[in-house]
Amino acid sequence: MDFKLNKKEELFLQMIRDFAENEVKPLAAEVDEEERFPIETVEKMAKIGIMGIPIPIEYGGQGGTNQMYSMAVEELSRACATTGVVVSAHTSLCVAPIFENGTEQQKQKYLPKLCSGEWIGAFGLTEPNAGTDAAMQQTTAIDEGDKWIINGSKIFITNAGYAHVYIVIAMTDKSQGTKGISAFIVEKDTPGFTIGKKEKKLGIRGSATCELIFENCEIPKDNLLGKVGKGFGIAMKTLDGGRIGIAAQALGIAQGAMDETIKYTKERKQFNKSISKFQNTQFQLADMETKVQASRLLVRSAAYKKDNGMPYSTDAAMAKLFAAETAMEVTTKAVQFHGGYGYTREYPIERMMRDAKITEIYEGTSEVQRMVIAASILK
Amino acid sequence: MKIIVCIKQVPDTTEVRLDPVTGTLIRDGVPSIINPDDKGGLELALSLKDLYGAHVTVITMGPTQADAVLREAYAMGADRAILLTDRKFAGADTLATSNALAGALKMLEYDLIITGRQAIDGDTAQVGPQIAEHLDLPQVSYLENLEYDGNKTFRIRKATEEGYQILEVDSPCLVTVLASANKARYMSVRGIIEAYDKDVEVWGFDNISVDESKLGLKGSPTKVKKAFTKGVKSNGEVFEVDTEEAVGIIISRLKEKFII
Numbered sequence: 076m077d078f079k080l081n082k083k084e085e086l087f088l089q090m091i092r093d094f095a096e097n098e099v100k101p102l103a104a105e106v107d108e109e110e111r112f113p114i115e116t117v118e119k120m121a122k123i124g125i126m127g128i129p130i131p132i133e134y135g136g137q138g139g140t141n142q143m144y145s146m147a148v149e150e151l152s153r154a155c156a157t158t159g160v161v162v163s164a165h166t167s168l169c170v171a172p173i174f175e176n177g178t179e180q181q182k183q184k185y186l187p188k189l190c191s192g193e194w195i196g197a198f199g200l201t202e203p204n205a206g207t208d209a210a211m212q213q214t215t216a217i218d219e220g221d222k223w224i225i226n227g228s229k230i231f232i233t234n235a236g237y238a239h240v241y242i243v244i245a246m247t248d249k250s251q252g253t254k255g256i257s258a259f260i261v262e263k264d265t266p267g268f269t270i271g272k273k274e275k276k277l278g279i280r281g282s283a284t285c286e287l288i289f290e291n292c293e294i295p296k297d298n299l300l301g302k303v304g305k306g307f308g309i310a311m312k313t314l315d316g317g318r319i320g321i322a323a324q325a326l327g328i329a330q331g332a333m334d335e336t337i338k339y340t341k342e343r344k345q346f347n348k349s350i351s352k353f354q355n356t357q358f359q360l361a362d363m364e365t366k367v368q369a370s371r372l373l374v375r376s377a378a379y380k381k382d383n384g385m386p387y388s389t390d391a392a393m394a395k396l397f398a399a400e401t402a403m404e405v406t407t408k409a410v411q412f413h414g415g416y417g418y419t420r421e422y423p424i425e426r427m428m429r430d431a432k433i434t435e436i437y438e439g440t441s442e443v444q445r446m447v448i449a450a451s452i453l454k
Numbered sequence: 455m456k457i458i459v460c461i462k463q464v465p466d467t468t469e470v471r472l473d474p475v476t477g478t479l480i481r482d483g484v485p486s487i488i489n490p491d492d493k494g495g496l497e498l499a500l501s502l503k504d505l506y507g508a509h510v511t512v513i514t515m516g517p518t519q520a521d522a523v524l525r526e527a528y529a530m531g532a533d534r535a536i537l538l539t540d541r542k543f544a545g546a547d548t549l550a551t552s553n554a555l556a557g558a559l560k561m562l563e564y565d566l567i568i569t570g571r572q573a574i575d576g577d578t579a580q581v582g583p584q585i586a587e588h589l590d591l592p593q594v595s596y597l598e599n600l601e602y603d604g605n606k607t608f609r610i611r612k613a614t615e616e617g618y619q620i621l622e623v624d625s626p627c628l629v630t631v632l633a634s635a636n637k638a639r640y641m642s643v644r645g646i647i648e649a650y651d652k653d654v655e656v657w658g659f660d661n662i663s664v665d666e667s668k669l670g671l672k673g674s675p676t677k678v679k680k681a682f683t684k685g686v687k688s689n690g691e692v693f694e695v696d697t698e699e700a701v702g703i704i705i706s707r708l709k710e711k712f713i714i
């Protein structure tokens with residue numbers, strides 16, 4: 076067993092830290108404050124290959140690993156969680172399902188442009204009445220011979236408006252239940268497809284979260300992703316992979332909060348000494364650091380299993396559950412250590428606390444992760 | 455065009471601390487990086503490659519760990535990498551270093567040789583100009599901008615203390631570059647993945663024809679007599695006065711010391 080990064084991973088980490096520190100961190104507060112999608116950062120990331128890390132070179136990817144991809148999401152989120160989720164939703168929820176389920180023609184058509192970052196990707200599963208219970212899909216896709224007609228709507232879709240390619244889950248045969256659900260590739264500007272209301276959010280405020288509206292939206296026959304009736308399985312498998320990305324995002328947020336808190340508690344003096352000299356501070360920091368490191372090992376282990384073709388769903392669920400709850404706990408305590416200053420926007424720590432919360436909700440709430448883990452141990 | 459960039463691995467001095475007792479650098483746990491001016495030099499080479507097409511070779515002299523900076527250069531886009539390493543090169547001062555590097559450069563083809571202005575762990579700014587002398591090449595130091603006519607001539611802005619000079623020089627030549635000349639690109643993800651699959655050529659004493667007496671410790675006339683930590687200056691005087699009065703005080707003090 077080897078807990079060491081290999082040389083490529085070390086070099087990769089050096090680059091992505093450098094990038095996050097110099098290109099991402101300086102914009103984090105502004106992107107949050109102005110609820111602004113960091114498009115210029117996406118362009119910079121595209122240039123160096125961050126939008127297609129785990130995809131083979133033949134499809135325009137970088138030929139990297141899921142380990143590198145999760146390291147990228149961690150380091151980006153350590154500086155700015157918004158930037159982390161832009162990459163994570165794009166890679167895990169759009170690029171990956173096309174790579175894993177697409178026909179050769181679909182892969183050739185979509186992957187090079189997505190991996191180069193010319194196009195951004197998104198994934199639409201959630202509906203007003205289909206959240207945790209994702210099988211309750213009301214969006215329909217009707218087979219019209221040479222085309223599909225989609226009707227319905229999606230909510231809370233990350234990257235919406237900025238994305239060019241959307242993976243859309245819809246009901247093709249209600250009588251079949253989850254076996255009547257299929258997945259489709261929908262391009263922006265398709266007639267009948269519009270972007271609806273943009274959400275105002277607690278955290279990750281720079282990321283775009285919008286409604287997708289389909290009104291007799293016609294898409295070509297070729298845009299079915301995978302087989303008819305296999306959409307629910309595709310969506311669930313996509314989320315398994317995505318959870319590694321969100322776990323990495325949570326880990327990055329927690330690490331970012333640790334960085335700030337270690338620095339602050341050493342600098343801040345009360346009662347004539349640094350607050351880091353108080354045993355309460357030390358013990359809590361020790362617990363926080365331990366949980367962050369445990370999260371990292373869970374994330375690395377899940378990514379390792381995915382890279383090596385081993386079953387990883389339960390590992391991904393554990394990584395996401397633990398990392399997300401760690402992020403929430405660590406950022407909340409981090410604000411406490413910053414006192415009143417931590418509550419203000421002069422310091423990045425309140426943003427990190429707001430950003431952390433979403434990691435317990437999307438791509439399966441913490442309750443859902445517990446269901447997945449319990450099902451795997453009780454089967 | 456064939457370009458060779460000399461890069462040095464240095465400790466990241468922004469993270470170096472001094473041992474308060476011995477006054478020496480604590481190198482333990484300090485990350486090694488490409489010397490910042492050399493990174494500027496590599497960026498200059500790669501941008502010429504982007505614009506005009508060029509073959510970029512990077513060379514470093516150092517211990518085997520210096521391989522890391524060559525991998526980084528590959529990941530940024532260099533085409534060929536040479537590690538110059540031999541026990542006979544150890545303990546070199548700037549002269550012995552430039553002898554070894556010039557010996558290696560003589561074995562290679564080039565139109566342009568690029569070095570950094572100076573290394574952050576030595577700060578002498580001597581190796582670049584010394585190489586140019588050994589190879590009998592025209593040199594321009596302190597480069598902050600370069601334009602190429604696409605044929606033979608470089609138009610260079612050279613930084614001086616007062617401002618700058620514009621100089622024209624024909625290839626082959628040597629330039630020493632400032633980190634501030636450009637913003638070095640990031641390594642690309644694909645470049646990183648491929649960097650360790652590429653070959654780094656390892657050259658030793660036998661690959662160059664330089665007299666042994668000119669290399670390593672033997673070839674180094676510089677002798678370190680003593681290393682010491684500069685004494686801490688006193689705190690200075692603090693005047694809590696308004697701006698106008700403060701300006702008056704500063705001017706009279708500067709006059710007292712004949713600075714103005």
Ligand SMILES: Cc1cc2nc3c(=O)[nH]c(=O)nc-3n(C[C@H](O)[C@H](O)[C@H](O)COP(=O)(O)OP(=O)(O)OC[C@H]3O[C@@H](n4cnc5c(N)ncnc54)[C@H](O)[C@@H]3O)c2cc1C
Nearest residue numbers: 198199200201206207231232233284436437438439440442
């Ligand atoms: C910022 C943001 C971005 C998002 N991005 C996307 C995206 O890109 N694509 C996409 O498809 N969706 C996206 N979502 C949707 C997200 O995945 C859902 O919000 C999430 O799955 C929860 O669904 P819900 O909001 O309907 O909550 P509900 O399902 O209504 O859940 C409410 C609460 O009940 C609990 N609960 C529900 N069922 C059970 C049960 N059986 N047992 C125990 N507890 C249960 C939940 O855990 C939760 O605590 C995003 C959401 C947000 C807020």
Ligand SMILES: Cc1cc2nc3c(=O)[nH]c(=O)nc-3n(C[C@H](O)[C@H](O)[C@H](O)COP(=O)(O)OP(=O)(O)OC[C@H]3O[C@@H](n4cnc5c(N)ncnc54)[C@H](O)[C@@H]3O)c2cc1C
Nearest residue numbers: 348349350351352353354355356357358359360361362363
């Ligand atoms: C089975 C076993 C194996 C061990 N193996 C090793 C070993 O291999 N190497 C080794 O060096 N030591 C070893 N130890 C010793 C162990 O590290 C110490 O027991 C431990 O550091 C606590 O110190 P103490 O026993 O003096 O506890 P006490 O001082 O008696 O502490 C009792 C309680 O007081 C509190 N406390 C004590 N110190 C502090 C403090 N600084 N801050 C806050 N609360 C405090 C804690 O709540 C602690 O539980 C071992 C102990 C045991 C029981």
